[in-house]
Amino acid sequence: MAPAITWRQVCAALYLFPLLLCAQPQPEADEELAQALERVYLQADYQTDLPETPEREIPAWLEWLAAILSGLAGLSGLGQVIVWTALAGLVLLLVFFLANANYGRLSERLRGRLRQAGQYDEAPSSPAALGNWLQTADSLARKKQYADAIHALLLGVLGWMRSSQVLEWPPAATAREILARHSGPREPLEFLVRNAELAHFGGWSGSNAHYLACRARATELTAERNAAQ
Numbered sequence: 001m002a003p004a005i006t007w008r009q010v011c012a013a014l015y016l017f018p019l020l021l022c023a024q025p026q027p028e029a030d031e032e033l034a035q036a037l038e039r040v041y042l043q044a045d046y047q048t049d050l051p052e053t054p055e056r057e058i059p060a061w062l063e064w065l066a067a068i069l070s071g072l073a074g075l076s077g078l079g080q081v082i083v084w085t086a087l088a089g090l091v092l093l094l095v096f097f098l099a100n101a102n103y104g105r106l107s108e109r110l111r112g113r114l115r116q117a118g119q120y121d122e123a124p125s126s127p128a129a130l131g132n133w134l135q136t137a138d139s140l141a142r143k144k145q146y147a148d149a150i151h152a153l154l155l156g157v158l159g160w161m162r163s164s165q166v167l168e169w170p171p172a173a174t175a176r177e178i179l180a181r182h183s184g185p186r187e188p189l190e191f192l193v194r195n196a197e198l199a200h201f202g203g204w205s206g207s208n209a210h211y212l213a214c215r216a217r218a219t220e221l222t223a224e225r226n227a228a229q
Contacts, residue, residue: 133159137215146206147199153211153218154196157189160222188217 133156140149158178161167169178175193182189195214198204 134215134218137211137218141208141211144208146208146211147204149211150192150199150206150214151196153214154192157192157218157221185221188220191217 133152137149137152137156140146140152154175158175161182162169167178167182167184169181173181175196179186179189179193192214195206195210199206
C-alpha cells in the first residue's frame with residue numbers, strides 16, 4: 001500500500017517548485033551577457049592590455065663611469081687607495097689651475113682700470129704714485145666695497161714694487177709666487193696677499209677694520225722703501 005501524501009508535503013512541494021525553476025540555467029541570459037561584454041571590449045578607447053613602458057637609454061658617460069667604478073671595485077684595498085688619491089690630486093690640480101687663471105684675469109682687469117686712471121706703474125719717487133692708488137682704494141672703501149679696496153691695495157703695492165725695481169717677477173706670476181720671491185719684510189705683503197685671496201676665492205666681503213689693517217701694511221711697505229732711498 002502506497003504511503004499517503006499529507007497536506008504538509010503538498011505545501012512543501014508547492015513552495016520549492018518556483019525555486020527550482022529559478023535555479024535552472026538560462027541560456028538566453030548568458031548569451032546576452034556575452035554579447036554585452038563583446039561590445040565593451042570592441043570599443044577603441046577601452047584598454048585591455050598593460051601599456052608598454054619605453055626603455056630609457058643610458059647616457060654613454062654614465063656607462064663609462066659605471067665601467068670605471070666596477071673596475072675600481074675589483075682592485076685590492078691598496079690599489080683603490082692609490083687610484084682615489086691620484087683622482088683627488090687631479091681634481092685639486094684642476095681647481096687650482098682654474099682659480100689661478102680666474103684670479104689672474106681679475107687682477108689684469110683691475111690693473112687696466114688703474115692704468116686708465118693713471119694710478120698704476122708710476123715712478124716710485126713721486127709722492128703722487130703712492131697717493132693715487134691709495135686714493136682709489138680709499139674711494140672703494142668709502143663705498144663699502146672692501147674686497148675690491150683690499151685688492152686695489154695689493155695691486156698698487158705690487159705695481160709700486162715692480163716700477164721701483166724692488167722685485168722682479170714673470171708676467172704670469174701669481175701673488176703667492178711674488179711673495180715667495182720677496183726678500184724684504186714678509187708679514188706686511190703676506191697679510192695683503194692672504195686678505196686679497198680670502199676676498200676673491202672665499203667670497204669674503206671684508207670690513208672697514210680689515211681694510212684699514214691692509215692699508216697700514218701697504219703704507220708700511222712703501223714707507224720702508226722710501227726711507228731706504
